Amino acid sequence: MIVDDEPLAQTNLKLLLRPHREIEIIGEPRSGFEALEEIRNKKPDLVFLDVQMPECDGFDVLEMLGGDVPSAVIFVTAYDQYALKAFEAGALDYLLKPVDDARFRRALSRAQDKIRRHRPTPAGTARLVVKNGGQILFLNSADIDWIGAADYYASLHIGAKTYLVRRSMSELERDLDPAAFCRVHRSAIVNLARVRGLQLNCAGEYEVLLEDGSTLPLSRRYRRRLQAVLSSPTLPRGNLNDP
Numbered sequence: 001m002i003v004d005d006e007p008l009a010q011t012n013l014k015l016l017l018r019p020h021r022e023i024e025i026i027g028e029p030r031s032g033f034e035a036l037e038e039i040r041n042k043k044p045d046l047v048f049l050d051v052q053m054p055e056c057d058g059f060d061v062l063e064m065l066g067g068d069v070p071s072a073v074i075f076v077t078a079y080d081q082y083a084l085k086a087f088e089a090g091a092l093d094y095l096l097k098p099v100d101d102a103r104f105r106r107a108l109s110r111a112q113d114k115i116r117r118h119r120p121t122p123a124g125t126a127r128l129v130v131k132n133g134g135q136i137l138f139l140n141s142a143d144i145d146w147i148g149a150a151d152y153y154a155s156l157h158i159g160a161k162t163y164l165v166r167r168s169m170s171e172l173e174r175d176l177d178p179a180a181f182c183r184v185h186r187s188a189i190v191n192l193a194r195v196r197g198l199q200l201n202c203a204g205e206y207e208v209l210l211e212d213g214s215t216l217p218l219s220r221r222y223r224r225r226l227q228a229v230l231s232s233p234t235l236p237r238g239n240l241n242d243p
Contacts, residue, residue, distance in 0.1 A: 001025065001026055001027040001028070001029070001035075001038065001039065001042065001044040001046070001047045001048070001070075002014065002025060002027075002028050002047075002048045003028075003029050003030075003034075003035040003047060003048065003049045003050055003053070003058070003061070004028075004030065004048070004050040004053070004076065005030045005031060005050065005052075005053045005054055006050070007030075009050065009076070009097060010028050010030075012097075012098070012099065013048055013076065013099070016099060016101060016104045017108075020108065023046075023108075026042050026044055027039075027042055027044065030053070030054075031053055031054045031055050031056075032053045032054070032055045032056030032057060032058070032060055032061050033055045033056060035047075035049070035053075035061050036056075036061055036064055036065065039061075039065060039068060039070065040065070040068050043068070043070070044070050045070055045071050045072060045115045046070060046071070046072045046073075046074070046111050046112075046115065047070045047072070047073050047074070048074050048076050048095075049061065049062075049073055049074065049075050049076065049091075050075075050076060050077055051075060051077040051079060051082050051086075052077065052079070058075060058077075058086075059082075059085065059086075059089055062089050062090065062091075062170060063089075063186060063221070064221065066173060066183050066222075066225070067173050067174050067178050067183070068174075069090065069170045069171075069173070069174050071114060071115045072092045072110075072111035072114050072115055073090065073091045073092055074091065074092055074093045074094070074095060074107050074108075074111060075091050075093070075094045075095065076095045076097060076099060077094075077095075077096065077097065078096065078097040080096055082094075087152075087168075088149075088152070088168070089168070089170065090168035090169065090170030090171055092107070092110060092111055092114060093107040093110060093111070095107055126140065126141055126142075127139060127140055127141060128141060128144075128156065128165060129165075130156065130163045130164075130165055132163060137163070139156065139158065139163065141176055141177070141180070141181070142180065142191075142193075143158050144156050144157065144158055144181075144191055145157045145158060145159070145190075145191055145194045145210065145212075146188060146189065146190045146191060146194065146210070146216060147169070147172055147181075147188065147189040147190075148187055148188055149169050149186070149187040149188070150164060152166060153165060153166055153167075154167050154168070154169055154172055169183070169186070169187070169189060172189060173189055176189070178229075179192075179229075180192055180193065182222070182225065182226050182229050182230075183222055183225075184208050184216055184217070184218050184219065184222050184226055185216065185217045185218060185219045185222065186219065187217070188208075188216045188217060190208055190210070190216055192229060192230060194210050194211050194212075195208060195209070195210060195211070195226075195230060196209045196210060196211050197209050198218065198223075199215070201215075205217075205218070206218045206223060208226070
């Protein structure tokens, strides 16, 4: 899928893709909200995503997609100042317009490799592999209390221990069981079994209250989604306790 509000930019990408007959272009949305709808409905493996678009930008698109983020996202933009933010958001690559053919082929090859490797199970990832000193640990996802963003890493919080993995929050959100984990903030994913409820902080904003008494920030964007998931009758715990 090619997401860009500039027809010429879309045409140029289609020309670069023409020799790759194994690639099928299943959509060409020209705004952020169009992209959200088409990605959710068509579920592409690969998306070429512009940064600056009408209504909402490429970063907003990825954030609002949540667990529906495609296996591979390549940003294509005329602005190099967004590169770091793109990788932090979980992008596989970052191409500058006008796109060089050789550079494009390298990015496409990386995307195809990642798509082939990405084989999530229907119930989500049951275990995560973590390097800890000289050890390689296999952590059960059900043991994780919550996950936080930590620069280029994600921090897995299990009781009093914290483990770092070099994966983006978007990747983890996509791979973990959506019936067990929920994104509550740009920088936080929570195990739903650890959620006691919501509470207001001193600024009048809602926070996620965990069973151990600690709290996590709750973005307004994710609040309704969290409430819906926690109110589901299939969830093996009590309902959301929203003051």
